[in-house]
Amino acid sequence: MEEAHQVAEAIFENLPKRKAEELLKSIDKNGDDKISVEELKGYLKKADLKAMAKSNIFSLIDRNKDGYLQFDEVVTLSYVINSSRPVCNHCKKLIPGAFLTCKDCHWKKPAKESYNLCIGCYKGGKYKHKHDEFLDNYTLFEEMQEMLQESSFRSTSETNKPETNITEKGKNVLQTLSHIAEIVGCTASVVIAAMGLG
Ligand SMILES: [Zn+2]
Numbered sequence: 143m144e145e146a147h148q149v150a151e152a153i154f155e156n157l158p159k160r161k162a163e164e165l166l167k168s169i170d171k172n173g174d175d176k177i178s179v180e181e182l183k184g185y186l187k188k189a190d191l192k193a194m195a196k197s198n199i200f201s202l203i204d205r206n207k208d209g210y211l212q213f214d215e216v217v218t219l220s221y222v223i224n225s226s227r228p229v230c231n232h233c234k235k236l237i238p239g240a241f242l243t244c245k246d247c248h249w250k251k252p253a254k255e256s257y258n259l260c261i262g263c264y265k266g267g268k269y270k271h272k273h274d275e276f277l278d279n280y281t282l283f284e285e286m287q288e289m290l291q292e293s294s295f296r297s298t299s300e301t302n303k304p305e306t307n308i309t310e311k312g313k314n315v316l317q318t319l320s321h322i323a324e325i326v327g328c329t330a331s332v333v334i335a336a337m338g339l340g
C-alpha cells in the first residue's frame with residue numbers, strides 16, 4: 143500500500159486539497175474530522191462500492207494504525223476510490239498494485255462484474271473460476287491501445303467539433319476508454335492523453 147500512498151501524495155501535491163476535504167466531510171458523519179471503520183463502510187455501501195466496503199481497505203489506508211483515517215490518509219483514500227482499485231475476487235482484499243483480470247469477463251460483462259485476482263491468489267491457483275485466460279492490467283491496457291488505434295476513432299476525432307460529429311462507433315470507443323480507465327486505474331482523460339487522442 144505504500145506505493146498508493148506515495149502516488150496519492152505525488153498527485154495531490156499539485157492539486158488543491160479541496161477534493162480530499164470534501165470527501166472527508168461527506169464520510170465524517172459525527173464531525174470529529176476523522177473517519178472510523180463504520181463511517182467508511184457506510185459511505186462505500188451508499189456509493190455502491192460494496193466489494194470495497196467488504197475489503198480490508200480501512201486497515202490498508204490507516205497508515206499509523208490508530209483506528210481512524212485522518213486528513214493525510216483521506217488523501218490516499220480519495221485516490222484509491224477515484225482510481226477504482228479492484229478487489230481480489232478470491233481473498234476479497236483490495237489490490238493496490240498490479241492485478242490479473244479474466245479476459246472473458248472483461249469483454250463480456252460490465253466493469254463492475256469483472257473478475258480480478260491479486261498476484262498471490264493467481265499464483266497460488268486456489269481460485270475457482272469458469273474461465274482460464276487471465277491478463278495482467280498492463281498487458282490488457284496495451285492490447286486495448288492497439289485495438290483502439292486500429293479503430294476509426296482517430297478519423298472521427300480529427301473533425302473540428304468532435305462532440306457533434308462523433309459517430310456511434312466513436313461513442314463505443316469512448317465507452318471502452320472509460321472501461322480501460324477503470325481497469326488500469328486512472329481517469330479516461332489520462333488514457334486519451336496518453337494515447338495522443340485528445
Ligand atoms: Zn487475492
Ligand SMILES: [Zn+2]
Nearest residue numbers: 244246247273
Ligand atoms: Zn471470467
